[in-house]
Amino acid sequence: MTPEASSAHAAGEAPADVIVVGAGIAGAVAARRLHDAGARVLVLDKARGVGGRMATRRLGEATLDHGAQFFTAPGELLTAMVDDWQRAGVVVPWFEGRLLPTGGRAADGHPRWRGRDGMTSVAKHLLDPVAVRTSARVTALRVIEANGIQAWSVETEDGLAARARQVVLTPPVPQTLAVLQAGGVVLHAADADVLGEAAYHPCLALLAVLDGPSGLPAPGILRPAGEPIEVVTDNQLKGISRVPALTVHAGPHASAELWDAPDDVVVSTLLGALPRLIAEPRPEAVQVQRWRYARPVAVVPEPFRVLRDLPPAVLAGDIFDGPLVGGAARSGWVAAGVLLGD
Ligand SMILES: Cc1cc2nc3c(=O)[nH]c(=O)nc-3n(C[C@H](O)[C@H](O)[C@H](O)COP(=O)(O)OP(=O)(O)OC[C@H]3O[C@@H](n4cnc5c(N)ncnc54)[C@H](O)[C@@H]3O)c2cc1C
Incomplete structure (x- = not known):
């Protein structure tokens, strides 16, 4: 059921x-x-x-994770849980290592897991x-x-x-x-x-369906240095969306500052601050999600x-x-x- x-x-x-x-x-x-x-x-x-x-949301042809992007499973209890979820086919490993602002990763031995069809799968x-x-x-x-x-x-x-x-x-x-x-x-x-x-810190999330590839390098997630953007993910490269679609999370300070701003201001601020991607795709559809209670202070x-x-x-x-x-x-x-x- x-x-x-x-x-x-x-x-x-x-x-x-x-x-x-x-x-x-x-x-x-x-x-x-x-x-x-x-x-x-x-x-x-x-x-x-x-x-x-x-949370996972459909926007046109796109599927986007708009809250948590991935998770790690340190310790015996979580490892056992994730083993079960992997056996049930609801999670898959996405990448390994801590994300660096340069676009690279620092190895730490921990796989980053994602839901098979998006994070709600679990x-x-x-x-x-x-x-x-x-x-x-x-x-x-x-x-x-x-x-x-x-x-x-x-x-x-x-x-x-x-x-x-x-x-x-x-x-x-x-x-x-x-x-x-x-x-x-x-x-x-x-x-x-x-x-x-x-x-809790708030978080503004921008969802953008693109008219072409984002140009983000594999595995499709970048954590730029400093605000306003905390993390940007290409949901197609991540493996959950049929079409290119970005999830852009503002950092805690930018989210608090922009909280009461109209959606179009949030959209233009975050799109304007995107790290230089290889391609310059245009968004075909955008949506703003406001997470009032995103992360514990x-x-x-x-x-x-x-x-x-x-x-x-x-x-x-x-x-x-x-x-x-x-x-x-x-x-x-x-x-x-x-x-x-x-
Ligand atoms: C934008 C964003 C990005 C994140 N990125 C990551 C990440 O990459 N990796 C990571 O590990 N973590 C990340 N997190 C944090 C992670 O998502 C949370 O720590 C975790 O999902 C919290 O789970 P929870 O069950 O404690 O709370 P929640 O997932 O918030 O569950 C609480 C539930 O209670 C329901 N609820 C609230 N009030 C009521 C009510 N009155 N009646 C009925 N239901 C109610 C809500 O609808 C919700 O479904 C992120 C969070 C956000 C918002």
Whole structure:
């Protein structure tokens, strides 16, 4: 069952033991681990598809990754996960080594992985057997009591009020705090202190379908020195797009500066700052994506957080022991382990 198809199933509201908010990599890893252990899991995500910041979008004939471009898998746990994903055919190695501003790479022995059909491939694979409801923005989390047992009521914009004894909360922390507050949940001071500090850099992403090859050298990704551009990728050379299409990410300072600028200003600033490519293709179609919570400013030095004095609620995601895809996946895995008594 695809995650999209399974949303219809979830709408029938089979009772869940655990509700996972967020179908990014942390939520997908957590949900799959809980599902495989026999728990009845319901995943809710406000987006139309799964993957969160591992996002892939179609634009005309082009397919573009517009959030994370690749990931590494340091350590035993991540290596084992990626081995599984590679066996399932959902990830492939893209290149090796750290990107240098000159266009070269510094060998470091770590393959950079990409999703086979784009970065969303991983979450789609993980959530395949799990009940998922997309386009389901959680608006409030409330503590309820039935027969003397406390549990969670999770309310969505489209009128769902699902109940579960346990929740895993994986949105960026300010979004999680907002839904807890909307449900009148009062956090223990120790949790409020740590979580109240959570902050993320924004990132502006420009997607541009080109009328010819970009001219970027293989493997199709460049990290220029300095801002405004942090990284530029040719999705065709990357192997996910039938036609040449660039993803251009602005750095954190440029993203903050240009955040409120109209799209045409963002487009002209970023296209004007493209590193000198071999060819000079013209964009046929462009789109701007604003990631308000792109990367944690600082990482919380713990792999998850269990909320005190409340029914079981574990926060996970890239701000916990992160900050990248690998950190988020690890956080989701250990957060699920907490609920399984691991
Ligand atoms: C532009 C960009 C480039 C990046 N490049 C890289 C890279 O090259 N390599 C790398 O390793 N990492 C990269 N990262 C970081 C990486 O994408 C993240 O660390 C990782 O994907 C975070 O996963 P997560 O599950 O913690 O959070 P997310 O992927 O953000 O998942 C959280 C989910 O919660 C959902 N959600 C939020 N609020 C609600 C709500 N109220 N109700 C329901 N659902 C909700 C969201 O829709 C989302 O799907 C990049 C990030 C960005 C934005």
